[in-house]
Amino acid sequence: MLILSVSIFISFIIPMIVMMISSTLSKKSINDREKSSPFECGFDPKSSARMPFSLRFFLIAVIFLIFDVEIALILPIVIIMKTSNMLIWTTSTFFFLLVLLGGLYHEWNQGALQWAE
Numbered sequence: 001m002l003i004l005s006v007s008i009f010i011s012f013i014i015p016m017i018v019m020m021i022s023s024t025l026s027k028k029s030i031n032d033r034e035k036s037s038p039f040e041c042g043f044d045p046k047s048s049a050r051m052p053f054s055l056r057f058f059l060i061a062v063i064f065l066i067f068d069v070e071i072a073l074i075l076p077i078v079i080i081m082k083t084s085n086m087l088i089w090t091t092s093t094f095f096f097l098l099v100l101l102g103g104l105y106h107e108w109n110q111g112a113l114q115w116a117e
Helices: 002-025 055-079 086-110
Strands: none
Touching: 055 086
């Protein structure tokens, strides 16, 4: 019984000491306005909330999501290469990559991939 109570006491005391030491050491000595303010997507949180949103930022984010999903669809193609018919695998892979490259060419032609003019 004594061993159990001592182990419970130690399991409470050591974490409390570690938490007190970490909270003492983590205090900032100098409060800087720039370092303590949040920065998200280039918006100043202290300015008006009705600022116009950059459409180019949104477009680049959507293009990234589309091509990120495409990578997730391309990876299994390599895995199923050994188990499927080579002619069907080649034509479906070629068609998939052709559509992907066609979309990339269209975005490039429309100027969506240029961040700065």
